[in-house]
Amino acid sequence: MTAAPGPAAVPRANTTAATPEEFHQRVIGDAAAAVRGLTVAIGERLGLYRALAEHGPVTPAGLAEHACIDRRYAEEWLHAQLSAGYVEHCRGTDRYALPAQHAAVLADPKAPTFTAGFFTALRALYATEDALVEAYRSGEGVGWAEHDPCLDTGMGSFFQPTYEHKLVPEWLPALEGVTDKLAAGGKVADVGCGVGHTTLLMARAFPQATVHGFDYSAEAIGLARQLAEEEGLSDRVTFEVATADDYPGQDYDLVTLFNCLHDMGDPGATARHVHKSLHPRGTWMLVESNACPEDVCCDCAPAGKMFMSLSAVMCLPVAVAQDGPHALGNHSGEEAFRSIAADAGFTHWRRAVESTAQIVYEARP
Numbered sequence: 001m002t003a004a005p006g007p008a009a010v011p012r013a014n015t016t017a018a019t020p021e022e023f024h025q026r027v028i029g030d031a032a033a034a035v036r037g038l039t040v041a042i043g044e045r046l047g048l049y050r051a052l053a054e055h056g057p058v059t060p061a062g063l064a065e066h067a068c069i070d071r072r073y074a075e076e077w078l079h080a081q082l083s084a085g086y087v088e089h090c091r092g093t094d095r096y097a098l099p100a101q102h103a104a105v106l107a108d109p110k111a112p113t114f115t116a117g118f119f120t121a122l123r124a125l126y127a128t129e130d131a132l133v134e135a136y137r138s139g140e141g142v143g144w145a146e147h148d149p150c151l152d153t154g155m156g157s158f159f160q161p162t163y164e165h166k167l168v169p170e171w172l173p174a175l176e177g178v179t180d181k182l183a184a185g186g187k188v189a190d191v192g193c194g195v196g197h198t199t200l201l202m203a204r205a206f207p208q209a210t211v212h213g214f215d216y217s218a219e220a221i222g223l224a225r226q227l228a229e230e231e232g233l234s235d236r237v238t239f240e241v242a243t244a245d246d247y248p249g250q251d252y253d254l255v256t257l258f259n260c261l262h263d264m265g266d267p268g269a270t271a272r273h274v275h276k277s278l279h280p281r282g283t284w285m286l287v288e289s290n291a292c293p294e295d296v297c298c299d300c301a302p303a304g305k306m307f308m309s310l311s312a313v314m315c316l317p318v319a320v321a322q323d324g325p326h327a328l329g330n331h332s333g334e335e336a337f338r339s340i341a342a343d344a345g346f347t348h349w350r351r352a353v354e355s356t357a358q359i360v361y362e363a364r365p
């Protein structure tokens with residue numbers, strides 16, 4: 001296999017003109033956001049945003065009572081949310097409200113814009129700081145298993161709203177002939193499935209299909225099995241600990257990799273295994289971030305900024321820890337994936353559908 005291109009392009013410089021004071025204030029704003037992240041995780045875990053959405057406008061004492069927390073902490077947490085513009089203060093009262101449009105981002109896990117869940121992964125990411133400092137010096141990696149399991153659930157929450165609203169209605173129908181096969185009872189492997197949100201969505205939408213989820217994280221697979229049980233889907237979905245270049249099964253009609261090929265140290269070996277495990281008329285669905293090396297600049301979209309930072313502290317170190325030949329990072333771009341697929345024997349490649357944050361590629365043998 002020829003070497004897959006990594007993110008070799010030279011990033012463009014940050015050309016935003018700012019006075020030293022403006023830049024100083026901007027970085028202080030980033031520092032505030034970094035600390036605020038912890039208040040969002042706390043709010044999500046304790047149901048504070050949900051309590052505000054349900055019972056607001058509320059006083060700190062009211063929030064404390066509804067969410068079963070201490071009143072002084074409720075007050076201080078509300079001040080942090082107010083300073084961020086996340087909640088509003090009702091003039092002339094001691095009450096705070098979460099506007100409906102903010103509730104869709106912070107309080108409603110079913111909304112396509114729900115984002116609060118991601119913040120619960122910060123604990124896992126920040127806790128690897130020592131290991132990352134060491135890895136940056138040595139060139140070694142920081143494996144997925146070196147993180148607290150809240151990385152599995154937090155990252156799962158990050159992508160879940162998009163999957164929930166796009167996978168079945170938009171992405172699968174964008175692939176040629178796939179939904180017909182699944183409706184008739186096809187066989188699916190969801191590789192690097194994490195806690196299994198995508199696996200379960202496909203199993204629920206296509207009751208005749210058999211869906212297998214594979215991930216090398218035992219914690220993630222344990223949580224996925226639990227979710228399948230809770231959703232009553234254990235009869236048609238299985239979850240197994242397996243690596244992407246060695247999962248069991250043959251003649252899959254569809255093999256999916258959602259936001260994980262770039263986390264693998266040897267994406268070429270994964271692509272070859274996908275090719276081998278597919279039915280000759282099967283489809284490989286690859287979902288990756290809609291970011292590429294040319295996007296590395298200061299004015300990329302918020303999702304792009306998020307991907308770039310995640311790559312530096314999670315995606316790249318996780319891939320490096322797998323000792324493979326290509327640690328891609330999460331914004332290596334379409335050409336890297338296309339050439340990995342071609343080298344593995346895929347003859348058909350298509351950008352099936354895309355949004356600002358994600359691209360769905362279709363590859364066939």
Ligand SMILES: C[S@@+](CC[C@H](N)C(=O)[O-])C[C@H]1O[C@@H](n2cnc3c(N)ncnc32)[C@H](O)[C@@H]1O
Nearest residue numbers: 156192193194215216217243244258259260263
């Ligand atoms: C960013 S998460 C995405 C999880 C899930 N696909 C989703 O979209 O929610 C990346 C996943 O890849 C898994 N992973 C990384 N390297 C792997 C490998 N070599 N084999 C199997 N799974 C792997 C991790 O355990 C993690 O669950």
